[in-house]
Structure formats: structure tokens, C-alpha cells
Amino acid sequence: MPLQVKRLxxxxxxxxxxxxxxxxxLTPDSFYQFGHYxxxxxxxxxxxxxxxVDVKSCAMCHDSIAAVKDSSFHKSINCETCHGPxxxxxxxxxxxxxxxxxxxxxxxxxHAKNPARPQKEIKQIDAVEHNxxxxxxxCHNPHKPWE
Amino acid sequence: xxxxxEKKENVSRRDFxxxxxxxxxxxxxxxxxxxxxxxFAVKEPKDKRKKWYGIGIDIEKCIGCASCxxxxxxxxxxxxxxxxxxxxxxQYTITNEGDIKVISPNGGIDGYKQTVPxxxxxxxxxxxxxxxxxxxxxxxxxCPVGASFESEEGLALVDQSYCIGxxxxxxxxxxxxxxxxxxxxxxxxxxxxxxxxxxxxxxxCMMVCPTGARMYGDLHDKDSKLSKFIKDNNCxxxxxxxxxxxxxxxxxxSQEVH
Amino acid sequence: xxxxxxxxxxxxxxxxxxxxxxxxxxxDLLIVMYPYITGLVAGAFILASLNRVFKIKALxxxxxxxxxxxxxxxxxxxxxxxxxLGKPERFYEMLITPHLTSAMAIFGFxxxxxxxxxxxxxxxxxxxxxxxxWSHEKKGLMRFVYKALTLWVSDTSEKSRKTDDKxxxxxxxxxxxxxxxxxxYVGFIFGSIKANPWWSTxxxxxxxxxxxxxxxxxxxxxxxxxxxxxxxxxxxxLCLDTITKFLFYILIIDFTLESLDQIHRIYVADExxxxxxxxxxxxxxxxxxxxxxxxxxxxxxxxxxxxQFKKPKEKVRKVIYFLISICVLVGIFxxxxxxxxxxxxxxxxxxxxxxxxxxxxxxxxxxxxLTWFIVPFIILTFLLWLLPPWKKHHxxxxxx
Numbered sequence: 052m053p054l055q056v057k058r059l060x061x062x063x064x065x066x067x068x069x070x071x072x073x074x075x076x077l078t079p080d081s082f083y084q085f086g087h088y089x090x091x092x093x094x095x096x097x098x099x100x101x102x103x104v105d106v107k108s109c110a111m112c113h114d115s116i117a118a119v120k121d122s123s124f125h126k127s128i129n130c131e132t133c134h135g136p137x138x139x140x141x142x143x144x145x146x147x148x149x150x151x152x153x154x155x156x157x158x159x160x161x162h163a164k165n166p167a168r169p170q171k172e173i174k175q176i177d178a179v180e181h182n183x184x185x186x187x188x189x190c191h192n193p194h195k196p197w198e
Numbered sequence: 199x200x201x202x203x204e205k206k207e208n209v210s211r212r213d214f215x216x217x218x219x220x221x222x223x224x225x226x227x228x229x230x231x232x233x234x235x236x237x238f239a240v241k242e243p244k245d246k247r248k249k250w251y252g253i254g255i256d257i258e259k260c261i262g263c264a265s266c267x268x269x270x271x272x273x274x275x276x277x278x279x280x281x282x283x284x285x286x287x288x289q290y291t292i293t294n295e296g297d298i299k300v301i302s303p304n305g306g307i308d309g310y311k312q313t314v315p316x317x318x319x320x321x322x323x324x325x326x327x328x329x330x331x332x333x334x335x336x337x338x339x340x341c342p343v344g345a346s347f348e349s350e351e352g353l354a355l356v357d358q359s360y361c362i363g364x365x366x367x368x369x370x371x372x373x374x375x376x377x378x379x380x381x382x383x384x385x386x387x388x389x390x391x392x393x394x395x396x397x398x399x400x401x402x403c404m405m406v407c408p409t410g411a412r413m414y415g416d417l418h419d420k421d422s423k424l425s426k427f428i429k430d431n432n433c434x435x436x437x438x439x440x441x442x443x444x445x446x447x448x449x450x451x452s453q454e455v456h
Numbered sequence: 457x458x459x460x461x462x463x464x465x466x467x468x469x470x471x472x473x474x475x476x477x478x479x480x481x482x483x484d485l486l487i488v489m490y491p492y493i494t495g496l497v498a499g500a501f502i503l504a505s506l507n508r509v510f511k512i513k514a515l516x517x518x519x520x521x522x523x524x525x526x527x528x529x530x531x532x533x534x535x536x537x538x539x540x541l542g543k544p545e546r547f548y549e550m551l552i553t554p555h556l557t558s559a560m561a562i563f564g565f566x567x568x569x570x571x572x573x574x575x576x577x578x579x580x581x582x583x584x585x586x587x588x589x590w591s592h593e594k595k596g597l598m599r600f601v602y603k604a605l606t607l608w609v610s611d612t613s614e615k616s617r618k619t620d621d622k623x624x625x626x627x628x629x630x631x632x633x634x635x636x637x638x639x640x641y642v643g644f645i646f647g648s649i650k651a652n653p654w655w656s657t658x659x660x661x662x663x664x665x666x667x668x669x670x671x672x673x674x675x676x677x678x679x680x681x682x683x684x685x686x687x688x689x690x691x692x693x694l695c696l697d698t699i700t701k702f703l704f705y706i707l708i709i710d711f712t713l714e715s716l717d718q719i720h721r722i723y724v725a726d727e728x729x730x731x732x733x734x735x736x737x738x739x740x741x742x743x744x745x746x747x748x749x750x751x752x753x754x755x756x757x758x759x760x761x762x763x764q765f766k767k768p769k770e771k772v773r774k775v776i777y778f779l780i781s782i783c784v785l786v787g788i789f790x791x792x793x794x795x796x797x798x799x800x801x802x803x804x805x806x807x808x809x810x811x812x813x814x815x816x817x818x819x820x821x822x823x824x825x826l827t828w829f830i831v832p833f834i835i836l837t838f839l840l841w842l843l844p845p846w847k848k849h850h851x852x853x854x855x856x
Binding site for chain 1: 258259260261262263264265269272273274289290291309310312316319322323324344345347348349350355357358359360389391392393394396397398399400402405406407408409410
């Protein structure tokens with residue numbers, strides 16, 4: 052074999068060899084465990100903190116409010132839909148208070164009249180004209196909106 | 199002179215075949231290289247006892263409050279700016295002339311202003327959008343390093359410690375579900391709140407929906423709420439012609455929705 | 457708020473409806489640069505192979521120059537990609553755990569193959585004899601450099617030169633389908649995205665390939681004329697005429713393919729047609745009709761076609777060739793622009809458009825793209841100093 056070809060094969064052999072070594076050392080440990088991805092990634096993704104707590108946690112302390120809510124139209128709505136995520140409040144109920152939306156704009160988000168809103172799913176009002184300027188909870192108990 | 203010319207012709211003919219052979223060989227080489235394991239990112243588990251997640255959305259129940267979009271941003275630390283969404287809600291308005299207007303102000307979180315006068319509205323409805331967690335997802339197919347993958351339960355997830363941020367999956371998703379996180383530089387998308395599923399909780403968007411328009415479940419369990427929903431309604435997926443194996447089933451989806 | 461200033465601006469200038477995540481154009485100018493540069497590589501190499509394999513002797517003056525040009529641009533070809541990544545330091549993952557269903561991952565290996573086995577080897581075989589001679593002539597550091605480049609082989613016998621020639625020829629033959637593979641894969645990266653109807657066509661790899669050849673040939677034409685001017689040497693008019701003849705032929709094929717793609721799209725007029733029509737006539741009007749088709753294709757075709765029949769004086773021809781090469785280079789750049797940027801301007805909902813503003817002053821993507829386009833010229837200058845083609849020792853072995 053001509054000398055130049057021998058030298059070239061040496062160079063290429065070295066290059067391929069180093070690639071194999073690099074692949075061996077740089078491939079993450081849990082790769083190929085379940086498929087073409089790092090198996091550890093599943094644990095890393097599930098380690099994220101859950102901010103919204105589960106449905107029953109609120110009723111454990113606030114049972115009277117929960118009972119009122121269950122007797123009216125808002126019974127199918129989760130507490131955290133209006134009050135926001137509860138994970139901080141569960142840890143330290145005194146220090147971390149939940150959101151208590153008081154303003155008109157909040158209720159309007161769902162109840163403003165919009166032709167795209169199915170009438171049988173939700174009662175809708177004219178966002179501007181209905182009791183103009185008033186705050187909703189003046190007349191409606193948010194946990195029992197229809198007395 | 200004659201013999202020399204013949205020899206030259208033989209040489210050039212030989213050359214021609216050599217070159218054609220090289221080109222033909224190259225073409226075969228290319229076609230063999232092309233990935234044959236193309237479409238199925240993960241095989242649906244044959245064992246029907248294993249979970250295979252799907253999602254259902256009932257358009258007839260959606261009131262467009264965008265509680266889902268709001269909750270998702272809070273739960274998953276999605277950037278607050280109106281350019282990054284894991285899920286969002288669109289409002290479609292079809293006028294009497296046949297014009298189709300679609301809006302999604304800040305993904306629906308900022309509420310909707312209807313500019314078409316009511317008399318002129320032919321049809322209008324809300325459509326919540328999110329990752330379809332496709333069974334044959336094009337996004338996982340094109341990831342060059344294996345950071346976008348499909349878990350064994352059929353969820354399309356992203357390994358953010360491994361993602362290089364090339365954005366190929368963002369281009370490949372037909373539904374616009376992915377975005378490049380501005381701070382992390384890697385891809386972010388809906389995980390069906392995998393971290394909540396593992397703790398036995400429901401995804402945040404499903405939990406906060408006030409009308410129960412959103413649901414998820416095990417497609418293998420024929421008694422699950424989702425399976426019954428798909429059975430009892432005429433459910434379709436978005437862009438079925440692309441054969442993505444989308445597992446987000448809409449009830450009462452109008453043809454104008456893309 | 458300043459971080460997202462451009463996005464808030466784009467939000468104000470939305471046309472119709474887009475999916476909220478689509479407002480940011482992810483594949484920016486750098487990703488336009490990447491197929492442009494790889495295309496130049498493939499095209500320059502094809503010109504060299506026309507001389508070596510298909511025995512077009514008139515192209516001899518540009519043979520080595522084409523190879524060195526191809527190498528200069530090849531060394532830079534992946535840099536636009538790497539600097540565009542959200543996490544550039546992780547780029548090696550594509551070579552360590554390549555996901556084989558991804559065209560981008562396969563491209564990493566095609567690139568390595570082409571760089572190491574085709575380009576470097578061919579140039580090495582072509583220059584080996586000369587590098588041995590130079591290693592004897594020079595002293596000091598340059599002597600060491602040349603000796604290292606020859607891998608410490610100092611054989612100058614006729615037998616070894618015949619081996620060089622045979623192996624170089626073999627590499628060039630392998631290099632032709634490899635060049636097709638290289639730029640075909642770039643086309644496939646776009647053509648395989650079924651989500652995007654502007655990109656998703658079977659023709660995409662073929663169109664990319666032929667436009668690459670056109671741009672590469674125009675580049676070599678341009679560089680040959682510039683280098684000869686700088687060295688105060690006369691350009692070989694027969695060589696120039698032959699280059700432009702091939703440029704003309706391949707430009708015809710390229711134009712035919714692109715026209716076929718568009719005509720098919722217009723005739724079939726499927727779901728995506730309405731939005732794409734608005735895209736081409738609106739946001740892409742200047743870059744598509746005027747720059748890509750007008751200046752980049754029809755003008756060169758007309759001029760070169762006319763020149764096939766009626767040849768003006770040598771001096772006039774040389775000026776025309778120079779200007780046409782620039783027109784073609786600009787046209788093919790905007791072809792890449794129309795594909796990459798155009799494909800992201802319209803929403804996948806088919807209901808609207810976003811916008812892309814290039815910050816001509818100080819935008820990160822502009823500065824980087826310009827850098828990656830200029831650096832190959834600097835590398836080429838260095839290579840021409842290290843391995844000057846005009847100082848090579850030609851004799852009968854190479855000529856046959």
C-alpha cells in the first residue's frame with residue numbers, strides 16, 4: 052500500500068477512535084433507558100412544584116364556605132379558579148393569604164355578555180350597563196350568587 | 199488513428215458508466231440513509247393496562263374565560279408576556295358574508311372585544327388550544343438530539359437540560375404549541391402537568407375550568423370519562439390530514455378552525 | 457420591557473390572526489445564511505468536478521481555486537447554526553446522541569463526511585506533491601508546517617504521483633453524490649416539515665441543490681475574476697466563457713424546477729394556497745419577484761442566453777460576467793431568504809401574518825451573518841497564501 056495511504060488511514064483511524072471515545076464518555080448515563088432520551092429527564096420534569104393544590108384541600112379548613120358553594124350555581128367551580136394557586140397558603144395559612152378578587156372586572160371575565168358564550172352554560176350580563184359602576188359582590192355572594 | 203479513437207471512445211464510455219454508477223450509488227445511499235423509523239415516536243403500549251393519555255375538549259361548554267390559560271401560566275412559570283403560551287383560547291366569529299375573524303388577545307387572558315355587530319354574526323364560538331400530545335408527533339421526530347421525546351404514557355415532553363435550542367421542533371409542530379423560552383433558551387411546551395400527574399393531581403388547566411369543558415384521561419380505559427366523551431360525541435382532531443396522531447379530541451369543532 | 461420591544465412592535469403590526477407563539481420568528485437571518493453557505497460549497501465543488509471527472513479542460517484554471525473556495529466556506533458552514541442555537545455550548549450533543557429520525561442530526565455526519573473525506577482529502581491529494589517540494593524549499597516554521605501537512609511523507613516519485621492522481625479522481629467521483637447529499641439534506645431539512653406548506657414539497661431538496669450549484673459557480677466566477685485582478689493577471693477568456701455556459705445551463709434547470717413547483721402549487725391550489733398567495737404578493741413581493749426572480753434569474757438568463765448567440769468583445773464580456781455573477785449571488789441569497797423567512801411569516805392557522813424586521817444596524821443576527829459570510833474570504837486568502845495554485849508544478853501526469 053502506498054505510504055501516503057497508510058498515513059491517511061492512520062489519521063482517520065485516530066479520528067474515528069477519538070469519536071468513539073468521546074461518544075462513550077459524553078453520552079449521559081440514563082440515555083437510551085426508555086428510548087432516545089435521558090431517562091432521568093422524567094424525574095426532572097416531575098420534580099416541579101405543584102402550585103395548585105387538589106380539590107379537597109380547601110374544604111378541610113373552609114368547610115362552611117365549601118358547603119355554601121355546593122348548594123348553588125358555582126358548585127362545579129374549583130376554589131382555585133377564582134382564588135389562585137393554594138400551595139403557599141397550605142404551607143403557612145397565616146402568612147400567605149389567597150387572592151380575594153373584589154373588583155367588577157374579575158366577575159366580568161366570565162359573565163360579560165358575549166355571543167360566543169353558550170347561553171345554557173353561564174348567565175351573562177351587559178358588562179357596562181348592568182348596575183353600572185357597582186361592585187358585583189355588593190349584591191351577589193360569590194359562593195352563592197343567586198339567593 | 200482509428201484504433202486510438204476507438205480506445206478513447208471506450209474510455210469515455212467507461213467513464214460515463216463509472217460516473218452514472220457513482221451518481222446512482224449516491225442516490226441509493228441517500229435513500230437508505232433516510233430514516234425508516236420515521237413516524238412513530240413511541241409505540242402505543244400493547245399492554246392495554248398501561249396508561250395512554252388523551253385529552254378532550256367540549257367546544258359547546260367553553261365560555262372563553264381563559265381560566266385555563268391563566269392557571270397554566272401560574273402553575274408552570276410561563277413568562278407573563280403575551281408571546282409565550284403553553285395553551286390559549288381563540289374566539290372565532292363568522293360573519294353573514296362568510297368572513298372569518300379569529301382573535302386571541304393575550305391568549306384570551308385579557309378578555310375578548312367583539313367588534314362585529316351582533317346582527318352581522320352568523321356563528322361565533324371559543325376554541326381552547328393546547329399541545330395535542332400526538333402519538334406520531336412530528337416534533338419528536340425532528341429533534342436532532344433526543345431532547346423532545348414521547349414518554350411511554352403518550353405525553354410529548356421536553357428535556358430542558360439537554361435541549362440545544364435549535365427550534366426545529368417549533369417549526370415542525372403544526373399546531374403552534376411550542377415556543378423558545380426567553381430566559382432558558384430552550385424549548386418549552388405543555389407537559390399535561392406531568393409533575394402533577396405523578397402526584398395524583400389533575401393538570402391545572404383541567405382543574406380550574408368552571409364548566410368542565412376540558413378533560414383528560416386514559417384512552418385505553420374504555421370506561422374513563424374521556425373514552426365515554428369520545429364515544430358519545432362526534433369528536434375530531436385538528437389537521438387530521440397531517441396524520442400526526444393527535445390525541446386532543448374536540449367535540450363540535452367547526453371546519454373553520456385550523 | 458425593552459427585551460421584548462421588537463415583539464411588542466410586531467404585535468402592533470399583526471396582520472390577521474396568528475397563533476400566539478408564532479409572533480417571534482425563530483429562524484432568523486443566520487438560518488438564511490446557513491443554506492446559502494453550504495450551497496456555495498456544493499456548487500464550487502461541482503464546478504471543480506466538471507473539470508476533473510467530466511474532463512472539461514477549459515475549466516482547468518479554476519479547478520484548484522474552486523476546491524479552496526469550497527473548503528473555506530465549508531469550514532464556516534456550521535457556524536451560523538451553532539451561533540443561532542439557544543444553547544450553543546451543547547451543540548456537540550448532535551454528534552454524540554444523534555436522533556436518527558432527524559434530518560438535522562444526519563446532516564452533522566454528512567457534513568463531517570464531506571469535509572474530511574471529500575474536500576480535505578481531494579485537496580490533499582492534489583497538493584501533496586507540491587507540499588513536499590515546498591517543505592524542501594522553505595525554512596524554519598513554514599518547513600515544519602509543510603512537512604506536517606504532508607504527514608511526513610516525502611515521496612516524490614512518479615509512482616506516488618500517479619497514486620495521488622488516481623485516488624484524487626476516485627474521491628472526486630465519490631464527491632459528486634456526496635455534494636448532492638450535502639445540499640440535498642439541507643433541502644430535506646425544510647422539505648420534510650409537513651406542518652409548513654411553503655416548505656413541504658418533494659421538490660425542495662432538488663431545488664436547493666440546483667440553486668446551490670448556480671450560486672457556487674457564480675461565486676467561483678466572481679472570485680476568479682477578483683483574484684486575477686488583484687494579482688494583475690489576465691483571466692482566461694475561454695475559461696470564463698465555459699463557466700458562464702454551465703452557469704446558464706444549470707440556471708435554466710433551476711428556473712424550470714422552481715417554476716414547476718410554483719405552477720403546481722398555483723394549479724392545485726390546496727388549503728394553504730390562499731394565504732401563500734397573499735404572502736407572495738404582499739410581504740415577499742420585493743424579495744421574490746424583483747430580487748430572486750428578476751435580478752437573480754431572469755436577468756442572468758436573458759443576458760447569458762443572448763451571449764450564447766452573439767459574443768461581444770472580450771473586455772465587454774468580462775464586465776458582463778462579473779456583474780452577472782453578483783446578480784446571481786444576490787438572487788440565490790434571496791431565494792434562501794424567501795424560503796426561510798417567508799415560511800415563518802404566515803401563520804400555521806392560515807389566517808394571518810407576523811413580521812420580521814432586520815435591524816440593519818447592530819442587530820445580533822445581522823452582525824453574525826455578515827461575519828460568517830466574510831470570514832470564509834479571509835480563510836480563502838490565507839489558503840491561497842499557504843497553498844498558492846499558481847505556484848503548483850504542473851506536468852503531463854495531471855494534464856491527462
